[in-house]
Amino acid sequence: MRKNKLSFKEKAGVTQEECLCFCEEETSREAMFQAPIELPEGFVVDPAEAVANVTWNADSLSCVSERCLIQTGPEPDEVGVQFAVRLQGTVTLLVSVSPVRNQYGQGNGAVSVIHNAEIDQVVYYSDEPDDCPDLSEITIENLVVVPPFYGSPLSVTGTIVLVPEPEPVYAFTANPDDQSVSVIDTNTHAVFTTIALPFEPTGIEMTPDKNSVFVLHFNKNMISIIDYDTLTVNTSILLDQPPETIKFVPEHDFAYVLAGNAIYVIRIETSTVERSILVEGYDIAIDPNGLFAYVLDFGLVQKVDLSTGEVTGTIERELIVNSIETKPPERYAYVLEEDHFFNYLTIIDLNTFTISSTQELEYEGEYLMFTSGSEVYLFDGFTHNLYSVSPGGADVIGNLPQRGNDFAFTPNGEFLYATHFIEQSITVYNTGDYSVETVIPLGVSPSAIAI
Incomplete structure (x- = not known):
């Protein structure tokens, strides 16, 4: 995680929203996704051997700093200010599965689909108003190819790690x-x-x-x-x-x-x-x-x-x-x-x-x-x-x-x-x-x- 050195609004695409509420929203540094994939007619994927790959783009994802209050002592007026760091927008995923074979078991192709994961969540709380995560550190983990069932198509599930956990000190x-x-x-x-x-x-x-x-x-x-x-x-x-x-x-x-x-x-x-x-x-x-x-x-x-x-x-x-x-x-x-x-x-x-x-x-x-x-x-x-x-x-x-x-x-x-x-x-x-x-x-x- 890094703190932006340049202008918060101009360089990080971050806005601040005034809030008089307490910092009660749960945080999550991850987001789950499920991308359905329709196979062309006459082609099949064997889930036992299928491999999923994902590339991503977070250009449509932005950071919002929301002022909120925390209780700092036992008295009602003993409160302090923190900032909820919220990520909002879309992570665009290019999801592919291979190998794809014809009905005779021939071929070694792949099928791909574009999937948009909508993001709107607080990833952590900070003492600084301009503390925004480095979106280039986003990773994709836990990819699983889910076979079709009860009329649902083949799909790929996974986890978008929006902000990595800090190394323990x-x-x-x-x-x-x-x-x-x-x-x-x-x-x-x-x-x-x-x-x-x-x-x-x-x-x-x-x-x-x-x-x-x-x-x-x-x-x-x-x-x-x-x-x-x-x-x-x-x-x-x-x-x-x-x-x-x-x-x-x-x-x-x-x-x-x-x-x-x-x-x-x-x-x-x-x-x-x-x-x-x-x-x-x-x-x-x-x-x-x-x-x-x-x-x-x-x-x-x-x-x-x-x-x-x-x-x-x-x-x-x-x-x-x-x-x-x-x-x-x-x-x-x-x-x-x-x-x-x-x-x-x-x-x-x-x-x-x-x-x-x-x-x-x-x-x-x-x-x-x-x-x-x-x-x-x-x-x-x-x-x-x-x-x-x-x-x-x-x-x-x-x-x-x-x-x-x-x-x-x-x-x-x-x-x-x-x-x-x-x-x-x-x-x-x-x-x-x-x-x-x-x-x-x-x-x-x-x-x-x-x-």
Whole structure:
């Protein structure tokens, strides 16, 4: 599905119709058709061997955006606006059946008929007034040749897929109290399934190619790996020490796990530990070039060569260094620091391994730094402010109604997911104004989340 970039009315052939009704009409992305075919006299089709083919033209099909209302809260006046995306018009089908033979069973011809399928239905609801499907993505499925019966002619039935279902985009939450991972379909904001784990999950991250999900088991020195397509645990990796955090670099072949006093380098394709690098610390970030790790220890930021294991540089800090992140392909590292009630964001230039700038954050702030996609963010649990982090510093982009344990944005940037351990739920925020889109009850306590 795509959103039209050009003029909605002029380029997409779409009109808007005002409506004060609620969004109650059922949606369907498909339409059934049945095309009767009259055979020429003296010719027959054997349904057992018949094959149907269909080509189509949707030039007479148009899109209408209909404004409607949704209830957004328990009060009668708590309503919002959505848009019913309706397809209206005709899909012209050229339906053919072969082989067609004469009464003696000879020949290998075909017979065709033009059939017009009338369409008038809501295919989905949208928050955008100019959200129209790409009609070139229409497909025909489930073709069946129906033999004549009780005076009815031969016919072909099938399904016109007007709008394909969106590819599933899953969110994964680690649920320590239940030894499980909840899988949420972010297209519907609903729990899709729950994956049982052998041990308590303490961390979760997804590979950059979205093929696998790595689940850390700190208390068992183990990592479980979930296959994204099958949503099953397909392998596990046993370490010598408890895994604390895991990092990936886009378009690189390895996962980097900080466990105890070592960085374990794991080849993603084979799920095997290739080597370990001895280093003291409690958080790491990986250089976008994949050659160095940046390790936080008490009062230190260390630069570690991932090939040799040598510490090639050290930045000493008088503050408490809490966490560190990088933001490929940018050549900067972001360090969250604190000193009693004071909080700072320090930005390190990775080309020179020197401090580029330090920004003072809110006094008495309770900051959490997290990555989502290729971006870095801060959330202040005291003010509930959400920040976007860049080489220029941290800027407020929104304010959330409540704090969360962990956060992740959907890949399209439309929603922010926040886990709530005590409430056993996930809040979904609309990033347009960071209002609550919905709350997903889990029945278990989620901690970390990955999308």
